[in-house]
Amino acid sequence: MHPVLKPALSRLLSLLVLVAGLLGTFGGHAFALEPVAIARDDVAIDLLPAVDVYRGRGASFQVSTVPGSDGIVRRIEVEANSPTSSGDWAVFALANNTDVQIDRLIVAPNFKLAGSGVIWPDLGSQRIASITPSEGFALDRQPNPEADVFLVTLDPGSTVTFVAELASSRGLPELRLWEPNAYKDTINAYTLYRGIVLGIAGLLAVFLTILFVVKGSPMFPATAALAWAVLAYICIDFDFWQKLVPIMPGQERIWRAGTEVALAFTLVVFLYAYLNLNRWHGILSAFTILWLTGLLALGVAAVFDPPVAAGIARLSLAVTAGMGLVLILYFTWLRFDRAIMLIPTWSLVILWLFGGWMTVTGQLVNDVIQPALGGGLVLIVLLIGFTVMQHAFAGGGFAGGAISELERRSLALTGTGDAIWDWDVARDRIFAGADGDSLGTLPFSEMNGPARDWLPILHPDDRDRFKLTLDTIVEHRRGRITQDFRVRGREGHYHWVSLRARPVLGSDGEVVRCVGTMKDVTEHKKAEERLLHDALHDQLTGLPNRELFIDRLESIGALATTRPDVKPSVILIDIDRFRQVNDDYGIATGDTILLTVGRRLKRVLKSQDTLARLNGDKFGLILTSETDVAAIVAFAESLREAIKAPISFGGREIILTGSLGITGWSEGANPEDVIKEAELAMYQSKRLGGDRIEPFRPAYKTAGSGRLEMESDLRRAFGRNELSLAFQPVVRLEDGDTAGFEALLRWEHPKRGAISPAEFIPIAESSGLIVQLGQFALEEAVRRLSDWHKMTGDPTLTVSVNISSRQLIRQDLLNDVAAVLARFEVPPASLKLEVTESLVMDNPERSAQLLTKLREMGVGLSLDDFGTGYSSLAYLMRFPFDTLKIDQSFLRDDGRPQRPIILQSIVTMAHDLGLSVVAEGVETEEDAVRLRQLNCEYAQSYMFSPPLTPDVARRRLQDRSVGFKRAG
Incomplete structure (x- = not known):
C-alpha cells in the first residue's frame, strides 16, 4: 500500500468503529464518554460533571468505552455485585496523559449537607457499591466511615472507562478524584477542628447541666437540653457517633433525622422557658404545648420515614426563629430584660439558619460550610449559656438555701423600693438614701446631714411640724414617727413624702437613733385630692354639689350671726320643661345644655358668691355680694335673662326658661330650712307658669303641707271609690x-x-x-x-x-x-x-x-x-x-x-x-x-x-x- 494512504485508512477505520459504536448506542446501548485528563500535580478533581448516570438499567449493564490509545471503542458488560441492586449506574472515564503511573482515590461522601434539600432531604447513605474498570480488575474499596473510597491505578498513557454500581437512588451528591496524601491531610485537618468543636460542645452541655442542678430555674434545664441536642447533632455530623454507638448500615439516616428533630424541639422549649411565656400568656402556652407534642410525634416518625421527619424539623427551626424574633422584639418593646439580653444571640440564630438554608438549597457548596455550620451551632449554644448565666448571676448569686433574718429584712426593704431614713441623734446626722428610681427626684444630697438641713427643703407649712415631731420622740423616748411632709424636689416641685420610723434606745434609756423608711406618696395624695373633689363637686359641671353647698351655707350663716354686713340670700333655679329637652334631644344633649347653663350662671356671679348644682336641672346660689333688695331682684333678673338666651345646637336654637325662688337668711335658721324655703318659692314660680322670680312667703309652707296632704288623699281615693265621672x-x-x-x-x-x-x-x-x-x-x-x-x-x-x-x-x-x-x-x-x-x-x-x-x-x-x-x-x-x-x-x-x-x-x-x-x-x-x-x-x-x-x-x-x- 502507498505510504501516504496508510495513515488515512487507519483514521478512516477508527471513524467507522466510532460510528458503529454510536449506532450501537442508538440501538439501546450507552454512549461513550469524554475522559477526564489527569496530570501528575492534580490534588483533587471534581468528577461529577463528567459522570453519566443511567437509571433503572437492571442488574446487567452494557456500555461503550472511551476510545483507547489505539482509537478503538470497545463494549463491556457489568454485572451487579449487590443482591439488592437499584439498577442505577454511573459511567466516567479517566485518562493518564503522563509518562508515569498515577495512583488516585475515587471518593464519594455518604452525606453532604450542601444541596441536601429542605423537604425530603438527602440524609446520607452508601453511594457506590462497586466500581468496574474497562481494563483490569474491580477497584478495591478503602476503609472509611464517611465516604465510599476506591483506589485506582492508571498506567502511563492509558484511558480507562469506569462503571460504578450505585447503591442509593438519591444519586451522587459529590464525586472527586483525590491524590491519596492530600486526601489524608485534609481528613486529618478536619479531625483536629472537629475534636475541638466536640470538646467545647461536650463541656458546655455538662456545665449547663451542673448549672441546672445548682440553680433550679426552668430556663437552665431547657438550655442544658438544647446543648445536649446540639452535641448529638454534631456527633452525627462529624461521624463521631459511630465510635460511641455501633450503627448498622442505613441507620445513620434515622439518627441524623432524630437529632434534627431534637434540635427543633429543644429550641422551642428554651424559647418558651427563657421568655417565661407560661406566666401571663395562656394562648402561647397552649400553642407551644401543641407544637412540642407534634415534634415528639415527629421524633417517632423519624424511625419510619427519616427524610420526612428531618424536612419538617428543618421547617420547624425556621418557624421557631421567625416567631421567636417577633416575640423577642415585642417583649423588648415592653422593656422585658430577658428579651433584651437575648437579641444578640437570636440574631446569630437567624444568621445561622440563613446560612443553613443557602447550604441545603445548594447555593453554598464549598467544603468549609458544613463544619462551619456545626461550629456556629456550638457558638450559638455558648452565647445562650452566657446569656442565661448573666441572668442568673444578676439576681445576686446562687444562694438558694435558708437566709438569715437580717438578710430577709434587707431583701424585704429592697423589695418595697422605699428609701432608708436613719437619724443618729447623738451626732445629729441624718442618712437618707434609696436604691430604686421611685425616689430619684428627691434631693438626697441635701437630706444627708444635720436635721436642721431639712428645714430649707421642707414646705414652709410643714417645718414646725417636722421639728415638733423629732423633739417629741427624743423627749418622750417612745412612740413612732408617722408623718407626711412636703419636700422640694430637684426639679423645684414639692413631693409628698411619708416618713415611718421608730426610736432606738441606748443602755441609759435615751434615744440614740431613729430608724425607718421614706416613701414618695405624691400620687397617693393627688388621688385623695381627686376623690375629695369628686365627693364635693358635680362631675358634669364641676360646680359644688349639694353637700358642699350646704356646708358653705352653714359657714356663711355662722359668719352672718357675728357680722351685720353679711346678709346672704339663697336662690334656687329650676329649668322649666327640661325633661322635654331630654326626651326630644337625648340625655347627652341635655347634659351639654346643663353645662352651658352652669357656665352662663357662673359668669353672672362675683367671687364671693357660690353656685352649685343640687340635682338634675336644679341649681342653688348663695348670694353675698348684694344685700339691697332692689339689687338682689336685679341680680335674679340677670340670672333669668342668662337662662333665656338662645342656645345654638345642631343648626337650631333652643330657648329655655327658669323658675327662680328667693329667700333670705334669718337668725337661728339652719341650711336645710333655708333651702326648703327657696324650694317652696321656686315651686310656686313653676305653678304660676314658670319663667319668673318668686320670693318666699310664709304662706307657702302651709300650701306645701296642704299639697302633700292632698296628694296622699288622692292616692287613697282610688281604693275608697271617691272618684267618679x-x-x-x-x-x-x-x-x-x-x-x-x-x-x-x-x-x-x-x-x-x-x-x-x-x-x-x-x-x-x-x-x-x-x-x-x-x-x-x-x-x-x-x-x-x-x-x-x-x-x-x-x-x-x-x-x-x-x-x-x-x-x-x-x-x-x-x-x-x-x-x-x-x-x-x-x-x-x-x-x-x-x-x-x-x-x-x-x-x-x-x-x-x-x-x-x-x-x-x-x-x-x-x-x-x-x-x-x-x-x-x-x-x-x-x-x-x-x-x-x-x-x-x-x-x-x-x-x-x-x-x-x-x-x-x-x-x-x-x-x-x-x-x-x-x-x-x-x-x-x-x-x-x-x-x-x-x-x-x-x-x-x-x-x-x-x-x-x-x-x-x-x-x-x-x-x-x-x-x-x-x-x-
Missing part, C-alpha cells in the same frame, strides 16, 4: 238631640267635700297620678257608653275623654284604648279623645305619630280649646283631628266687633278641612241661632245642660227630648 251632654244644633257626652272627673273628698278638678289635676300631673286618673276616666266612660248603646240601640252615641300630657307621651295609650274598646265591645268611632292645643305643641313630632295611630284604629280625635294657642293654623293640618272645639272666649260678647268675624272664619276653615265643630260656652239662644246659621254642628254648655251623674244621663237618654230647653 260626670257627663255633660253634647247637643246636635240641628234638632236639639243629644249626640254624646263629655266625661269630666269628679272627686268627693270625705272631709272636704267636692274638690275642683282645677285643684287636684295639677297635683296629679306633678305626682304622676294623672296616668292612673286618665286610665280610670277612660275605662269608666267606655263602660257607661257600652251600657247606653245597649239601652238606646244607637251606636252613633259618643263619649269624649280628655287626654293628659303624661298619657300622650306613653306608648301604652294605644294598648289601653284598644283593650278598653275590645272589653266593652264599643265601636271605635263612638269614643272621642280630646287633646288641648297646648298639649300637642309640647312635642309635635311625638304627638303626630301617636294621634295618627289612634286615628288608624278608628277612634275620634277632638282638638280642644282651639284658638288659645300661638300656632294653631300652622300645625292644624299636621294632626289627624276630626272634630274642632271652639273655646268659649270666641262666643263671649265683650263688645269687640271682630269676634263674630273670627268665629265665622274658624267654622268655615274647619268645614273646609273636613272637621266637625263643637262650640263651648253657648250662653244665649241668639248664640245658638247664630251658630246654626254658620252650620256649626254641635254645642256644649250649661245652657243646654250641666254635667250630669251617670244615672241622670241614663234617664235623659231614655227621654231623648231635650231640645234647646234650659237646664233647670
Whole structure:
C-alpha cells in the first residue's frame, strides 16, 4: 500500500468503529464518554460533571468505552455485585496523559449537607457499591466511615472507562478524584477542628447541666437540653457517633433525622422557658404545648420515614426563629430584660439558619460550610449559656438555701423600693438614701446631714411640724414617727413624702437613733385630692354639689350671726320643661345644655358668691355680694335673662326658661330650712307658669303641707271609690238631640267635700297620678257608653275623654284604648279623645305619630280649646283631628266687633278641612241661632245642660227630648 494512504485508512477505520459504536448506542446501548485528563500535580478533581448516570438499567449493564490509545471503542458488560441492586449506574472515564503511573482515590461522601434539600432531604447513605474498570480488575474499596473510597491505578498513557454500581437512588451528591496524601491531610485537618468543636460542645452541655442542678430555674434545664441536642447533632455530623454507638448500615439516616428533630424541639422549649411565656400568656402556652407534642410525634416518625421527619424539623427551626424574633422584639418593646439580653444571640440564630438554608438549597457548596455550620451551632449554644448565666448571676448569686433574718429584712426593704431614713441623734446626722428610681427626684444630697438641713427643703407649712415631731420622740423616748411632709424636689416641685420610723434606745434609756423608711406618696395624695373633689363637686359641671353647698351655707350663716354686713340670700333655679329637652334631644344633649347653663350662671356671679348644682336641672346660689333688695331682684333678673338666651345646637336654637325662688337668711335658721324655703318659692314660680322670680312667703309652707296632704288623699281615693265621672251632654244644633257626652272627673273628698278638678289635676300631673286618673276616666266612660248603646240601640252615641300630657307621651295609650274598646265591645268611632292645643305643641313630632295611630284604629280625635294657642293654623293640618272645639272666649260678647268675624272664619276653615265643630260656652239662644246659621254642628254648655251623674244621663237618654230647653 502507498505510504501516504496508510495513515488515512487507519483514521478512516477508527471513524467507522466510532460510528458503529454510536449506532450501537442508538440501538439501546450507552454512549461513550469524554475522559477526564489527569496530570501528575492534580490534588483533587471534581468528577461529577463528567459522570453519566443511567437509571433503572437492571442488574446487567452494557456500555461503550472511551476510545483507547489505539482509537478503538470497545463494549463491556457489568454485572451487579449487590443482591439488592437499584439498577442505577454511573459511567466516567479517566485518562493518564503522563509518562508515569498515577495512583488516585475515587471518593464519594455518604452525606453532604450542601444541596441536601429542605423537604425530603438527602440524609446520607452508601453511594457506590462497586466500581468496574474497562481494563483490569474491580477497584478495591478503602476503609472509611464517611465516604465510599476506591483506589485506582492508571498506567502511563492509558484511558480507562469506569462503571460504578450505585447503591442509593438519591444519586451522587459529590464525586472527586483525590491524590491519596492530600486526601489524608485534609481528613486529618478536619479531625483536629472537629475534636475541638466536640470538646467545647461536650463541656458546655455538662456545665449547663451542673448549672441546672445548682440553680433550679426552668430556663437552665431547657438550655442544658438544647446543648445536649446540639452535641448529638454534631456527633452525627462529624461521624463521631459511630465510635460511641455501633450503627448498622442505613441507620445513620434515622439518627441524623432524630437529632434534627431534637434540635427543633429543644429550641422551642428554651424559647418558651427563657421568655417565661407560661406566666401571663395562656394562648402561647397552649400553642407551644401543641407544637412540642407534634415534634415528639415527629421524633417517632423519624424511625419510619427519616427524610420526612428531618424536612419538617428543618421547617420547624425556621418557624421557631421567625416567631421567636417577633416575640423577642415585642417583649423588648415592653422593656422585658430577658428579651433584651437575648437579641444578640437570636440574631446569630437567624444568621445561622440563613446560612443553613443557602447550604441545603445548594447555593453554598464549598467544603468549609458544613463544619462551619456545626461550629456556629456550638457558638450559638455558648452565647445562650452566657446569656442565661448573666441572668442568673444578676439576681445576686446562687444562694438558694435558708437566709438569715437580717438578710430577709434587707431583701424585704429592697423589695418595697422605699428609701432608708436613719437619724443618729447623738451626732445629729441624718442618712437618707434609696436604691430604686421611685425616689430619684428627691434631693438626697441635701437630706444627708444635720436635721436642721431639712428645714430649707421642707414646705414652709410643714417645718414646725417636722421639728415638733423629732423633739417629741427624743423627749418622750417612745412612740413612732408617722408623718407626711412636703419636700422640694430637684426639679423645684414639692413631693409628698411619708416618713415611718421608730426610736432606738441606748443602755441609759435615751434615744440614740431613729430608724425607718421614706416613701414618695405624691400620687397617693393627688388621688385623695381627686376623690375629695369628686365627693364635693358635680362631675358634669364641676360646680359644688349639694353637700358642699350646704356646708358653705352653714359657714356663711355662722359668719352672718357675728357680722351685720353679711346678709346672704339663697336662690334656687329650676329649668322649666327640661325633661322635654331630654326626651326630644337625648340625655347627652341635655347634659351639654346643663353645662352651658352652669357656665352662663357662673359668669353672672362675683367671687364671693357660690353656685352649685343640687340635682338634675336644679341649681342653688348663695348670694353675698348684694344685700339691697332692689339689687338682689336685679341680680335674679340677670340670672333669668342668662337662662333665656338662645342656645345654638345642631343648626337650631333652643330657648329655655327658669323658675327662680328667693329667700333670705334669718337668725337661728339652719341650711336645710333655708333651702326648703327657696324650694317652696321656686315651686310656686313653676305653678304660676314658670319663667319668673318668686320670693318666699310664709304662706307657702302651709300650701306645701296642704299639697302633700292632698296628694296622699288622692292616692287613697282610688281604693275608697271617691272618684267618679260626670257627663255633660253634647247637643246636635240641628234638632236639639243629644249626640254624646263629655266625661269630666269628679272627686268627693270625705272631709272636704267636692274638690275642683282645677285643684287636684295639677297635683296629679306633678305626682304622676294623672296616668292612673286618665286610665280610670277612660275605662269608666267606655263602660257607661257600652251600657247606653245597649239601652238606646244607637251606636252613633259618643263619649269624649280628655287626654293628659303624661298619657300622650306613653306608648301604652294605644294598648289601653284598644283593650278598653275590645272589653266593652264599643265601636271605635263612638269614643272621642280630646287633646288641648297646648298639649300637642309640647312635642309635635311625638304627638303626630301617636294621634295618627289612634286615628288608624278608628277612634275620634277632638282638638280642644282651639284658638288659645300661638300656632294653631300652622300645625292644624299636621294632626289627624276630626272634630274642632271652639273655646268659649270666641262666643263671649265683650263688645269687640271682630269676634263674630273670627268665629265665622274658624267654622268655615274647619268645614273646609273636613272637621266637625263643637262650640263651648253657648250662653244665649241668639248664640245658638247664630251658630246654626254658620252650620256649626254641635254645642256644649250649661245652657243646654250641666254635667250630669251617670244615672241622670241614663234617664235623659231614655227621654231623648231635650231640645234647646234650659237646664233647670
